[in-house]
Amino acid sequence: MKQKAQAPVSAEVSHTPSDIDIELLALDLTSCTRCAGTLENIEKAIEIVRPAAEAIGTRLNVNKIIIDSEARAVRHRFSSSPTVRVNGLDLAFETRESRCDSCTTLSGSDEGTSCRIWHYRGEEYTEAPVGLVVEALLGVLAGQRSAAPAPVEYGGVPENLRRFFAGRAARQNGAAHSCCDPSEQANCCQPQAKAECCGPTTEEDSCGCR
Known part of the structure; x- marks a missing residue:
């Protein structure tokens, strides 16, 4: 059949x-x-x-x-x-x-x-x-x-980054105790000039913003 x-x-x-x-x-x-x-x-x-x-x-x-x-x-x-x-x-x-x-x-x-x-x-x-x-x-x-790479051993936070985090934290703490309000510091100068503009000075009750 x-x-x-x-x-x-x-x-x-x-x-x-x-x-x-x-x-x-x-x-x-x-x-x-x-x-x-x-x-x-x-x-x-x-x-x-x-x-x-x-x-x-x-x-x-x-x-x-x-x-x-x-x-x-x-x-x-x-x-x-x-x-x-x-x-x-x-x-x-x-x-x-x-x-x-x-x-x-x-x-x-x-x-x-x-x-x-x-x-x-x-x-x-x-x-x-x-x-x-x-x-x-x-x-x-x-x-x-590859969409699933093999894990690479992480060697920890490099010294270069440790310095950055420590330095930035110190600057933020310094800014908190300066004579200017943070909102004023945010607009007083260009970002690349903050170190000179907003940093604390040796003058009493003064900072680089004024």
């Missing part, structure tokens, strides 16, 4: 959108030119990649995290500012730094504060290059970049 041919069974494959999470960890996003510039470049990269991501149902999420203490640095395994991670994987495979004038001013440290520098296609940048971020995002979309 001739058997009736069975129709092929078609398996329906459901596609669940997979988010791409972009983390920017920074010491400051207001005064630090490197951190603010990196955020701007991330936003530019997202606009470039967004059409391709939307075409396959992928959302691009940005999470900005300000690291304002040693405890927070440990919690986020933070060792250099700014740090950019895509789905938990650091964009920079090595840590290179140079003196950052913005963060040196914020900390008031005589030794200075160093922030990350980026090497991309033979050039050096003080902000994460747009091209580097675009390549990382496209790599995730194409399945070429």
